Amino acid sequence: MTWVEFQSRLRGTLRSLGDHSVLIVTAPSDEAGYVQFIVDEDTLFAEASGPEFVGGAAAHDADDLTMLAAGWTAPTRPLPNWSFGLSLPALTSEYAELADRCAVALRDVFHVEHPGSLGYRAWREPETQPPGVTWSAERIERLDPGENPLLLPELGLQPV
Numbered sequence: 001m002t003w004v005e006f007q008s009r010l011r012g013t014l015r016s017l018g019d020h021s022v023l024i025v026t027a028p029s030d031e032a033g034y035v036q037f038i039v040d041e042d043t044l045f046a047e048a049s050g051p052e053f054v055g056g057a058a059a060h061d062a063d064d065l066t067m068l069a070a071g072w073t074a075p076t077r078p079l080p081n082w083s084f085g086l087s088l089p090a091l092t093s094e095y096a097e098l099a100d101r102c103a104v105a106l107r108d109v110f111h112v113e114h115p116g117s118l119g120y121r122a123w124r125e126p127e128t129q130p131p132g133v134t135w136s137a138e139r140i141e142r143l144d145p146g147e148n149p150l151l152l153p154e155l156g157l158q159p160v
Contacts, residue, residue, distance in 0.1 A: 001156055003103050006115035011099040013155045014044060015092070020125040021150065025102070026160060028117045033110030035102045044090070046098055048082040048105040050075035063109040070104040071097070119160035123148035 001009075010025070017023060017039045024036040033049040048067070052075075068074060072082040082105065086098055106112045126146030129135055149159060 001114075001116045003107055003115055005156070006118075007096070007099040007103050009154060009156045010102060011092070011095045013152050014095050014098060016152075016154070017044070018124060020127065020144075020146070021122065022125065023120060023122045023150075023152070025106070025118055025120050025155075025157065027106065027110050027112045028119075032112060033105065035105055039088075042088050044086040044088055044098070046084045046086065046102065048072060048102070049110075050081040052080055054110060066104060066108055070101045072101060072105070116157075118157050120152065120155060120157045121160055122150040122152050124150050 013023070014037060017037065019039055019041050021039045022037070024034055026034045033054045035046065035048045037047075038045045051064075064074070067082050072084055075081055075083075084098065084101060086094055103115075106115070106118065112118060124144075124147040127144040129140060129143065151159065
């Protein structure tokens with residue numbers, strides 16, 4: 001798989017993620033970094049591991065400039081990862097820009113040589129009854145039980 005193919009597959013996968021889904025794309029080494037996504041009803045939150053979570057060359061000032069140029073929001077004390085929020089529904093071009101942003105992080109900052117070496121973990125959180133709300137047994141029975149693991153073969157990566 002090439003980086004262009006990875007970006008296309010990631011774009012399609014992000015478009016298909018439903019509410020309460022979580023996707024983490026990991027580099028081959030735990031110290032090399034990751035990108036992760038959390039979907040709620042109106043936003044797809046994306047993060048790339050911040051400097052305190054990656055080792056070696058991924059924590060240089062030049063890499064910070066690369067991440068900023070790609071459109072990531074810099075880490076802060078309360079939010080230690082690079083971040084980006086995509087309002088939903090989103091255009092195909094916005095998903096493509098997010099996939100490009102993630103490729104920059106993985107390839108150019110975390111120095112992943114080949115996208116085929118990436119892996120992923122994904123799941124969909126179970127729907128829960130809100131606190132202080134009373135529902136009938138039938139309504140509770142209809143709650144989405146979630147899915148773990150959530151298999152995403154269209155991403156073209158191996159689950160880890």
